[in-house]
Amino acid sequence: MLREPKKAHSDTGAILKEAAGRLDRATRRQFLRRALGLGSLTLLAGCDVTDGYSAEAMLGRISDFNDRVQAWLFSPERLAKEYPESMITRPFPFNSFYEPNIPDKAPVIDAGFYRLNVTGLVEQRADWTLPQLHALPRVTQITRHICIEGWSAIGSWSGVPFSHFLRRIGADLTARYVNFRCDDNYVTSIDMPTALHPQTQLTFWFDGQVLPRAYGFPMKLRVPTKLGFKNPKFIGEIEVSNDYLGGTWESQGYNWFSGL
Ligand SMILES: Nc1nc2c(c(=O)[nH]1)N[C@H]1C(S)=C(S)[C@@H](COP(=O)(O)O)O[C@H]1N2
Ligand SMILES: [Mo]
8 A cells, every 4th residue: 555655744944954054054055045945845844735646746846856956965075964972862763664653563583594685786695694794894973863754863873884895795886776675675775876975884783782673673774964764774685786776765755865
């Protein structure tokens, strides 16, 4: 059953401004002028959208525009802001695409049986066990996760820089996409420049502990330059590909790029 797109929260303007705050001043003004100039994000944040059909049509139009603006804005050199430990949000919010939106419904994955499938345009199409993944070099980031539904929170995530992992599996770094298939049937995909961004992380630990089940055990992709829904949890397969896969929320009208 196709679900009606979740209505944009009335805080979209605030979230946009928060995201814009991470840009330098000239870029920010251009961003806000171009994004808000068309009234697209104002519309997105507005309450006029009452039925799923018009919401979907409108989001489609906005998406085409935003893909262009955001692709133009994105640069691999731009870093998401990092925060001190004292600013970590506890407890950290939980979100899922399924209903009811509660952690109890998150998949139960057995650490011993778990295998990560690596497929597509890579030299080593092997499966990885958790101990093998945990042995990769570890870095930590404290960044803000921004959800399109109108909340944001600061968290601490640790794991291997995704660019390191991609090189390790001999990924074709000229491929266009990295696609993710998750154990709850969630799907999303990112462009290769974002996959290689220095802060994009294959995450196994959260706030100093093993990534809890609700937050994506055994692994998620942390992408601080993208909205929350571009951060897949419970990853079962990573595919390097030139084929556009889209995603669970992307096919419901959310902008595919959704980032800076
Ligand atoms: N597999 C999977 N990944 C997912 C989702 C999901 O439902 N399933 N929801 C996305 C959305 S919309 C958000 S905001 C974040 C929520 O992550 P959190 O529960 O760690 O806060 O996960 C993203 N990744
Ligand atoms: Mo989200």
